[in-house]
Amino acid sequence: MHNAINASQDRRPVSRTTLLRIARFARPHHRQLYRFLLLSVVTALLAVATPVLAGRVVDAIVRGREEGTVTWLALLIAVIAVAEAGLGLLTRRLSATLGEGLILDLRTAVFDHVQRMPVAFFTRTRTGALVSRLNNDVIGAQRAFSNTLSGVVSNLVTLLLTLAVMLSISWQITLLALVLLPVFVVPARRMGTRMATLQREAAHHNAAMGTQMTERFSAPGATLVKLFGRPADESAEFAARARRVRDIGIRTAMAQSTFITALTLVSALALALVYGLGGFYALRGSLDPGAVVALALLLTRLYAPLTALAGARVEVMSALVSFERVFEILDLRPLIAEKPDARRVPDGPVSVEFDRVSFGYPSADKVSLASLEDVAALDSRGGTQVLHDVSFRAEPGHMVALVGSSGAGKSTIAQLLPRLYDADSGSVRLNGVDVRDLAADSIRETLGMVTQDGHLFHESVRANLLLARPDATDDDIWDALRRSRLEGLVASLPDGLDTVVGERGYRLSGGERQRLTIARLLLARQRVVILDEATAHLDSTSEAAVQEALAEALEGRTAVVIAHRLSTVRAADLILVVEEGRVVERGTHTELLAAGGRYEELHRTQFERPDKEEAQPRRNY
Ligand SMILES: Nc1ncnc2c1ncn2[C@@H]1O[C@H](COP(=O)(O)OP(=O)(O)O)[C@@H](O)[C@H]1O
Numbered sequence: 001m002h003n004a005i006n007a008s009q010d011r012r013p014v015s016r017t018t019l020l021r022i023a024r025f026a027r028p029h030h031r032q033l034y035r036f037l038l039l040s041v042v043t044a045l046l047a048v049a050t051p052v053l054a055g056r057v058v059d060a061i062v063r064g065r066e067e068g069t070v071t072w073l074a075l076l077i078a079v080i081a082v083a084e085a086g087l088g089l090l091t092r093r094l095s096a097t098l099g100e101g102l103i104l105d106l107r108t109a110v111f112d113h114v115q116r117m118p119v120a121f122f123t124r125t126r127t128g129a130l131v132s133r134l135n136n137d138v139i140g141a142q143r144a145f146s147n148t149l150s151g152v153v154s155n156l157v158t159l160l161l162t163l164a165v166m167l168s169i170s171w172q173i174t175l176l177a178l179v180l181l182p183v184f185v186v187p188a189r190r191m192g193t194r195m196a197t198l199q200r201e202a203a204h205h206n207a208a209m210g211t212q213m214t215e216r217f218s219a220p221g222a223t224l225v226k227l228f229g230r231p232a233d234e235s236a237e238f239a240a241r242a243r244r245v246r247d248i249g250i251r252t253a254m255a256q257s258t259f260i261t262a263l264t265l266v267s268a269l270a271l272a273l274v275y276g277l278g279g280f281y282a283l284r285g286s287l288d289p290g291a292v293v294a295l296a297l298l299l300t301r302l303y304a305p306l307t308a309l310a311g312a313r314v315e316v317m318s319a320l321v322s323f324e325r326v327f328e329i330l331d332l333r334p335l336i337a338e339k340p341d342a343r344r345v346p347d348g349p350v351s352v353e354f355d356r357v358s359f360g361y362p363s364a365d366k367v368s369l370a371s372l373e374d375v376a377a378l379d380s381r382g383g384t385q386v387l388h389d390v391s392f393r394a395e396p397g398h399m400v401a402l403v404g405s406s407g408a409g410k411s412t413i414a415q416l417l418p419r420l421y422d423a424d425s426g427s428v429r430l431n432g433v434d435v436r437d438l439a440a441d442s443i444r445e446t447l448g449m450v451t452q453d454g455h456l457f458h459e460s461v462r463a464n465l466l467l468a469r470p471d472a473t474d475d476d477i478w479d480a481l482r483r484s485r486l487e488g489l490v491a492s493l494p495d496g497l498d499t500v501v502g503e504r505g506y507r508l509s510g511g512e513r514q515r516l517t518i519a520r521l522l523l524a525r526q527r528v529v530i531l532d533e534a535t536a537h538l539d540s541t542s543e544a545a546v547q548e549a550l551a552e553a554l555e556g557r558t559a560v561v562i563a564h565r566l567s568t569v570r571a572a573d574l575i576l577v578v579e580e581g582r583v584v585e586r587g588t589h590t591e592l593l594a595a596g597g598r599y600e601e602l603h604r605t606q607f608e609r610p611d612k613e614e615a616q617p618r619r620n621y
């Protein structure tokens, strides 16, 4: 699935397939590309014309009495200068449009692709590493395209044209002037490969630093470091990586300057050669004085693109590495994908069915990328089986409750319903249709879920709620808030519905967060509701209040309810006792109590406690 197991230790040069793929990304922009190439050729032609005209001026001066010719030539040179300036701007605009357009495509493609990855991918991936791919590497790729690749093209055209004109004036002098060149071109190639390797390593370290920062500088991460962390070790590790990045930066910069200095020197020496040898030929009458001047001017224009090209090689190599790292992400095939002929959940009340479902969490190599997890090689061991042969059916409008010890597999069962994971064998069905045959948006419309942790986006209360139903009015929102007993709290927030909550926003307590996710559920009004310990974070007062709201939300809906407090599941139509991934008992509350098995045991231990309040029969979830 992935060809670069550990990018930082990989020494191979950038592959041909990468180049082909970049070309494929550029294809929609081919018209701009042709226009750009045409402009480059015209600009290069103009650049060559000026030295040739300057040579003519010198010849006219030498011949004497040709004021008219000199004036015309000078005017022509002026016109060309103006045209060159205008065309230069136009070319730059085209190349920028081209490069930025390509990056737009690349960036949106990566975002779209990553968004479609299954939850398993995100549970394995380090967020910092992923964000670094989307930022640093996409920007690196942009540099490759809008600056370097376009620079390479126009410099190459200029170089070839200049060479051609020089050869036509005097091939002997031209060849002699270029004799020193191979001394620099050969090491330049080797250097480019070495630079690409260093650049890969730098990107790897940058991503690792990004990961360290995003993990340690979040509120929960910082708390963890304060409580258990070793700040000195953290800083030392960070500093070691930062130092390596500095060293690589210095080496790259030095390599580039060494080339530029060397080429400038060679260019100066070659110029001396042209004046010396050309002057000698001119004195002997085998070359016009104007030709010597033209050659000298052309030579200075020859080494500029040459210098740029030698430097460009290094830059292009490192930029291509960025492309590679972006493609690596695009190559990850999501394990869970919508079928092309996906169906919708049939109308009407929905039944939920598990038919001999077995499941184990996928191993790392199936869902992730080593370089994103910051490990040398991915764990390929198959995950241990978490669910064994689970079967049950919730009739439309019925409520099925899952109880059992922590770690038994209850949340896992819940996650298979909205297809956060796919079963390994057996089938999960909504209204008789396997969820793998359903369209993702149809599942979203049908299923509502309150999870254990109740995550909120760093956005306003309104935005967090509208996620469930984008067309809800403020009245709908206030109604849902009132029913989840949050109206008073939200009304008292500094900006009401517009108060930003979530990671960096207003801190809600665990219970408040959970009530907000319940409000989201009330707002969305889906046909199937899954509650995964939805009231676990609530104290008994607010729990009693929210229970009423939930009872209302569940009215007439199919529900799968996971509860740790048994008092909450008495009213269920079917109770499943789950232990070690198996359904070990099933029946109604009365049946299970009478059977005297695991349920009866759980029930006894929970209600033998002195707080008799819990023993009151209550419709709880
Ligand atoms: N993302 C995951 N990757 C691998 N194993 C997991 C993951 N989530 C849960 N597990 C494992 O699956 C088992 C069942 O977990 P879970 O369904 O969360 O239990 P419950 O909700 O009943 O407390 C546990 O052994 C747990 O360690």
Ligand SMILES: [Mg+2]
Pocket (backbone or CB within 6 Å): 410, 411, 412, 452, 532
């Ligand atoms: Mg759980």
